[in-house]
Each structure stands twice: as structure tokens, then as C-alpha cells.
Amino acid sequence: MRNLGFVELAVLVMVGLNVLMVLLTAGVKATRTARLAWYRRHIKRIEPALEDYIITGEDPSELQALPPWKRDLFVSRLIAERIVLLRGSGREHLMRLAELLGLVDCYLTGLSSRRRFRRARAAEYLGYFGGERIVQPLGDLLADPDETVRAVAARALARIGTPQAAEFLAKTLNDPSELTRLRMAENLDRIGPPAIEPLLDIIKYGESRARVLAARILGNLRAAEARPTLQQAMLDGLLTDLRAQATLALGKIGDPDDVDELLVATEDEVWPVRAQAANALGMIGDILTIPTLQRLMTDREWWVRLNASRALANMGPVGERALVEILEGTDHFARRRAVATLEAGGITRRVGGELNAPDTKGERARHTVHAIIRAGATKQLRRLARTMPEGEDRRILQEMLEEAGEP
Amino acid sequence: MSLSDLILAVNYAVLGYFLLLNGVYIVLYAISFAEISEYARREVFGGLSELFTSNYAPPVSVIVPAYNEEATIAESVRSFLALRYPLHEVIVVDDGSTDGTLEVLVREFELHESDQPIRKQLETAEIFAIHTSPSERLIVVEKANGGKADALNAGICVARYPFVCCIDADIILEEDALLRVARPMIESSEVAAVGGIVRVANGCEVDSGRVVEVRTPKQAIPVFQIVEYLRAFLAARTGWSVLNCLLIISGAFGMFRRQDLIASGGYARDTVGEDMELVTRMHRTLAEAGRKYKITFVPDPVAWTEVPATLRVLRRQRDRWHRGLIDTLLRHRKMLLNPRCGPVGLLAMPYYFLFELVGPVVELLGYVAFVVGLLLGVLNLEFAVAFFLAAVCLGALLSISAVFLEELRLRRYPRWSDLLKLTAYGILENFGYRQLNTVWRVLAIVSFLRKNTDWGTMERKGFEKRKPQVPHARRHRPNKMKGGT
Numbered sequence: 001m002r003n004l005g006f007v008e009l010a011v012l013v014m015v016g017l018n019v020l021m022v023l024l025t026a027g028v029k030a031t032r033t034a035r036l037a038w039y040r041r042h043i044k045r046i047e048p049a050l051e052d053y054i055i056t057g058e059d060p061s062e063l064q065a066l067p068p069w070k071r072d073l074f075v076s077r078l079i080a081e082r083i084v085l086l087r088g089s090g091r092e093h094l095m096r097l098a099e100l101l102g103l104v105d106c107y108l109t110g111l112s113s114r115r116r117f118r119r120a121r122a123a124e125y126l127g128y129f130g131g132e133r134i135v136q137p138l139g140d141l142l143a144d145p146d147e148t149v150r151a152v153a154a155r156a157l158a159r160i161g162t163p164q165a166a167e168f169l170a171k172t173l174n175d176p177s178e179l180t181r182l183r184m185a186e187n188l189d190r191i192g193p194p195a196i197e198p199l200l201d202i203i204k205y206g207e208s209r210a211r212v213l214a215a216r217i218l219g220n221l222r223a224a225e226a227r228p229t230l231q232q233a234m235l236d237g238l239l240t241d242l243r244a245q246a247t248l249a250l251g252k253i254g255d256p257d258d259v260d261e262l263l264v265a266t267e268d269e270v271w272p273v274r275a276q277a278a279n280a281l282g283m284i285g286d287i288l289t290i291p292t293l294q295r296l297m298t299d300r301e302w303w304v305r306l307n308a309s310r311a312l313a314n315m316g317p318v319g320e321r322a323l324v325e326i327l328e329g330t331d332h333f334a335r336r337r338a339v340a341t342l343e344a345g346g347i348t349r350r351v352g353g354e355l356n357a358p359d360t361k362g363e364r365a366r367h368t369v370h371a372i373i374r375a376g377a378t379k380q381l382r383r384l385a386r387t388m389p390e391g392e393d394r395r396i397l398q399e400m401l402e403e404a405g406e407p
Numbered sequence: 408m409s410l411s412d413l414i415l416a417v418n419y420a421v422l423g424y425f426l427l428l429n430g431v432y433i434v435l436y437a438i439s440f441a442e443i444s445e446y447a448r449r450e451v452f453g454g455l456s457e458l459f460t461s462n463y464a465p466p467v468s469v470i471v472p473a474y475n476e477e478a479t480i481a482e483s484v485r486s487f488l489a490l491r492y493p494l495h496e497v498i499v500v501d502d503g504s505t506d507g508t509l510e511v512l513v514r515e516f517e518l519h520e521s522d523q524p525i526r527k528q529l530e531t532a533e534i535f536a537i538h539t540s541p542s543e544r545l546i547v548v549e550k551a552n553g554g555k556a557d558a559l560n561a562g563i564c565v566a567r568y569p570f571v572c573c574i575d576a577d578i579i580l581e582e583d584a585l586l587r588v589a590r591p592m593i594e595s596s597e598v599a600a601v602g603g604i605v606r607v608a609n610g611c612e613v614d615s616g617r618v619v620e621v622r623t624p625k626q627a628i629p630v631f632q633i634v635e636y637l638r639a640f641l642a643a644r645t646g647w648s649v650l651n652c653l654l655i656i657s658g659a660f661g662m663f664r665r666q667d668l669i670a671s672g673g674y675a676r677d678t679v680g681e682d683m684e685l686v687t688r689m690h691r692t693l694a695e696a697g698r699k700y701k702i703t704f705v706p707d708p709v710a711w712t713e714v715p716a717t718l719r720v721l722r723r724q725r726d727r728w729h730r731g732l733i734d735t736l737l738r739h740r741k742m743l744l745n746p747r748c749g750p751v752g753l754l755a756m757p758y759y760f761l762f763e764l765v766g767p768v769v770e771l772l773g774y775v776a777f778v779v780g781l782l783l784g785v786l787n788l789e790f791a792v793a794f795f796l797a798a799v800c801l802g803a804l805l806s807i808s809a810v811f812l813e814e815l816r817l818r819r820y821p822r823w824s825d826l827l828k829l830t831a832y833g834i835l836e837n838f839g840y841r842q843l844n845t846v847w848r849v850l851a852i853v854s855f856l857r858k859n860t861d862w863g864t865m866e867r868k869g870f871e872k873r874k875p876q877v878p879h880a881r882r883h884r885p886n887k888m889k890g891g892t
Binding site for chain 1: 448449451452453461462463464465519520521522523524539541543590593594595596800801803804807808810811814815818823826827830834
């Protein structure tokens, strides 16, 4: 075998690599354990000085004496952890301390680092203690090529939460990454009222994706001042998604003055808008809209019927009666939906327990059960009869089923 | 050419084949190492907590096929409903169970019959009814028995949300697994499917449908499989994913963009490897449609599964997996070296044909030639020992590297003893376990040629509960409910 030397060498290399890999594995674990202990030891030493400073706001000399790497590694983290929990003077002291220790300047420099994780880390910390002066550099970071950096910058801006920060976030609602858009939306949601103005601008002048998201955020913010803009978007918008989101947003805002516009939206040619209009009417809960919701129960699209039935179920006894009326109607799909809604909302079970009640209560319960039987939903009633407790109500229900030819 | 020459030639050929295979592995490891390092660093700034509470994350439909799961279905569904995700629905597809699976669900979750229309976009056995919970977060599909793939297709038809996550009923998902696995799809609309890592639950402590303490089991066979899973998921799948060549997303846990899944035709109902077949078909469909797409793997979202603890069950599982692989590769043989299929056609398919399909045969041939060569005196003892050691050492190196990768970046096994055990088993598996697998896979080829389409039964002992309980037979999955990792 001429290759014997080579094979032996290969074996040696292989054995060596195996040993090395085992040592590396054990080494990694050992190093991590040691590092964690080392980290905890340092944190334990620094913590008391930091706590003192939070209370007194005086003499950070002990902290200032720390070398820059220790400030970066330990103090920044301790400040960030505490700043989210504090308000008032404690928070101000920490912001000042970050400035005094040069952390803000250090991380501002870090924002332009060539290493993306360094940029991300700098943005993260600046969001905690950078203050308003770093809004502009963080806003610039929203155009960073790296998604992680953009996400961290957005989060940092949301923590600062000024109108200028909101303006930056709103402008990036059209980011190519769906995750980034989602994060921007989430952070604008977090900023709250200062975000409303920039979002209104986006609805008026933004690009399609951004406009849809802006309408959604305004709804989640329950922004009453956005109503006229949302109404306009709902009725005149060319984009289906925008019209649907604006409709839903008006529902979330819940102003009864919007009912007329929402009634118009129930006749929209596309079903997502009609479905959201039903949803919105349910959120507002105006009983005058019941006939419209009953009409939507006969819509050809299931989602519209679903939302309309839910809206009726949420309107209390009047809504329930409207659902029972549907049971007596001629539309098969509407009847099936009404039966499902009554059962899902526990209404069927409740009326089953009221069959023996005196006066109108019992009468109404029996009327509802009759309507359900006539709607052909005896399967649900049979199941109810099997599972409800022994007693007069159960007996009546069984009798009613027998009368209807159901065992 | 004399017999001796032939034996010698075979030995050299096998050695060359073997070196080439390990070369491919080393490249995959290098890619995986870089990718997992990147993933772990990005996780530091992931901001998952903000997404958990977000109103804006796209909703997900979790599809759980179930057949005769009466004993455990309620607990499983509760744990799936409790997953941390802004908005998700759980769709349990009762695939014609003959026990009380449906009754348990109706009773425990106060289900009522729904009028929800079914968009029959995929072929399935007859669907009798749809039941929903009052919150409408749980949907139960009552249908005729048709097998796992059929049940999944029914679930996909019923799903209301744009992302669907297909999981096994007996899997344990970590609380944030859904969000982690959904993230690549949220990040880019090009991502059509995402696979998540499946880990071995044997030996771990489980409480209320959650793994509360990660440990290695006492039995040897599951420990060998932990090392195997680490190698397959962390090293191989991560590497293939970077190259956009991932041909398999575990049937136990994978997320798909619903529209792409439907466009590809859903799960094939006539194969024993429906998970691999689906992903391969998705590659083919999307590539042929000229779509810019990605099918990816995320090394961290964790699903825990119980693996076979006996050789008998393990053999059946491996037999089925290999038959599934052969079936998939043959069905999609036109993708082989087809430039239209991109890197899948040019890299993954040749690899799978050359090393995964034929590999066991070549390896077995190598062992035979090796022994015959020794007996005939063609190979001298030193060469033989060196050859064997090189083979063993390289195999061990790959396994230990996977354990190293796990410890370096993911760190799921906190105990020193577990880490050392995994390392030791990474070496030991090369003495018998690996050869046994090779033989089983060769037998699977024979079985495939005999047109065996049997699923085999997967017996499970049940997870280790935090409080000591009387162990019970958790699963006896019959042939009709087919599945695998």
C-alpha cells in the first residue's frame, strides 16, 4: 500500500480534530460558566454605587472611576434595566449619569460603526437614555440596510416617544420588509397620541401599504380626531384594504356620529368593507342599525354574515330577538348563521334553562326554541337536551322536540 | 481484472465516495456554523416580546391532525391554544377516529357546529361537519378517515389565516415557537415555508404540556437519536436552507404560506413521506412558475417529540423514512440537474440521489468489500485499521461538531453530564448504531422495490411528567394515520 503514510496521517489528523472538538465543547461551557460568574461579581460591585446615585443624584465619582469598557459593559445595562422602571427624579438622575459617564456620546459614535451589531447595540441603549437629542440620528438609522438595526432604531424611537420620533416612524411605514412595517406600526401604537398627526399625513399622502397600516394604527389608538380623514378614506378610497381598515378603525373609535357613513359602507361593492362595516356597527352598538345588520345576515359572503351575526349577538336582548327573527326568515344561510351564533354565544343553552320560567321569560324562551326547531337545527337542541341537567326545562325541551317529530 | 483487483477497486471507490460525502458535510457544517452564529447574535436584538403583544403580526392557523387521541387530545389542544402568538386559531382535524376524540373535544371546549363554508381547494375525504369553540379560536373538523396527509389537506382548506403551521398532535411546542418560526415569513414575502428544529423529548421533564427540564434519557437508543437530530437539524438543514436547497420540513412542525401550499397541491395522500414530498413539490412548483422564493429553516423554534426507544420501532421508522425519500426522489426525478429548478435541481437533488438514496448501498458494499478484502488478504491490516479509524473518526467528528454547535449557540442541555454523554454517544454511534441504520435503509430499498406502502406503528411511552405518574401507552398510531419526522 503506497498510501499507507497518507492514511496514517489522516487518522492522526482526525483523532486530533476529534480531541480538539471535545476540548472546545467543554471549553465553551467552562468559559461561559466562568464568564457568567465574573459578570455577576462585577455587577454586584457596581450596583450599590448606582443605587446611591439614583436616590441622591450626587457624587458619581465611584462610577466615573470605572474604565470605559466597564461602563460600557456593566453600567449601561444596569441603567437600561432601571430606567424602564423609574419615573421622576430617579429617571432624570440616570439620564444625567449616562451623559456624565460619556455613554451617550460613546453610543452616538457607535451609531455610525461599520459593524451592524454595534450599531444596533448603540441604538438600543440610546433609546433608553439618549433623550430627545438623539431622535435625528436614530431617525437616520431607520434607513439602515440591516433589518435588525432598523428594528432596534424603531424601538428606541418609540421609547423616546416624541412627535418628531413618531414622524420618523410614520415615514418608514412603507419599508420593504413586512416585519419592519409591522414593528413601525407597533411602535407608533406605543407612542400613542403624538403619533396621530404624522399618521393622518400618511393616510392623505402616503403610499398604499403605509396608508392601510396608518388607518389600522389610528383605529387602535381610538383617535377621534382622525374620524373625518377615516370617513373620507372609507367612502372615497380606491384601495379595498384601505376602505376596510378605515371602516374598522371608525368602529374601534366607536363614535355614534359615524353610523350614517358606516351604513353607506354596508353597501360597498366589495365584501371586506361590508364585513368590517358590520363589525364596526357591532362595536358602536346602536340598536337603530339592527335592520341593516339583519340585511347583512343575508349577504352572499360568509364573513359578512359572521360579523353581522356577532354584532347582533353583542347587542343584548334586542339583538337576540333580531337573531330569532332571522330564524323565522326564508334565507337558509342566514338561518344557519343565526343558529350557530345563538349556540356560540350560549344563548341556546340559556333559553333552554328558561323554558319553565313564568310569564314572558318562559314564553320568549319557548318561542326561541320553536324558531330554532323550525330553522331545522334540531341536532343542536338534541345535544342540549342530552347534556342539560334533569328537570322541568329538560322535559319541556324533549317534549318540544318530540312534537316536532324529533326523538 | 482479478477478484483481488476488483475488491481493491471497490475499496478505493468507497473510500473516494466516503471522502466526497464527508467533504459535502464539512461544507454544510461551515455554512451552518456561520448561519447559526448570525441567528444567535440577531436574537439578542430580536425584540420578540414586542411582537408577542403586537396587534399587527399576521395570524396563524395551527393544524393538528388527530386519530384516536382521546386520552391526550384535550391536554394537547390546551397547550396549543396557550402558545404565545398575537392571534392564532387551532384546527384539529379528527380523521375519522373510532374512539371518543371528537366527544372529548366537544365536551372540553364547548364546541358547537359551525356554518363556516369550506373552500375545497384541495382533494380530501368527505368532511362531515365543522365545530367551533365559543371563542372561535378552536375549530374541529369532523371527517372520514383518509390518513395524515388527507387530514392536513382538510385543515388547510378550513384554515382562515394566511400562515398555516402543521404539527403532530403529540408534539410539544415551546411557548414562543410559533412566533419564531413565523418570523422569516413576516420578514419576507418570498419565504414560502419554514421548518423548525425538532428535538428529542425522551428523558425531559414535562409539565402541563411544556418541557420544564431538558435532560438526556437513560436509554441508549434515544440518546443516539439526539445526536442524530442535532446533526440533521442543526448542521445539515441549516446549511441546505442557506443554499435554498431544503428538501424536507419535518411533518411534526412546519409553517407554510397557505396560498403557496394550495398552489402546490397540498400534501400527497399516496406516499409514506408526505412531508418531504410536499417540500420538494413546492420547490418544483414555485421554481417552474418562475417565482422568487425561499424555503427556509430556523434553528431555534423548538418542538419536542418522543422518539422510538426500541430497535424494533426505530427500524420501522427508518424503513418508512427511507421509503418516503426514495418515493419523493423518484417522483421528482425530472428536477435532477434541471437548471430551471435552480440550486435544488443542481445541488440538492444530486446530493440526495447520490448520497441519501444510494449511500446506504455504497456503505454496505464498502463494509462487505472491506471484510472480503481482509479475508482475501488484498488489504493489509494496517490499511484496514487506518481506513476504519478514519471512517469512524470523521463520523465522530461530525457528530461532536454538532454537539459543539449546540453548546456554543443554542445551549439547550444545561448539565455537564448531558453534554459529555452526547459527546460520548457521538463517538459510540459509529460502532454499531450507524451500521445498523445502514442495513435498515438498504432493507428499506428492498421493501420499496416490493412496493410496500405500509406505514408501520409508532409506539410511544409518554413524556416524563414532573410529578411521578403511572406511565401509560400514549400513542398507538395505526396505519391509517401516517406521519414522521
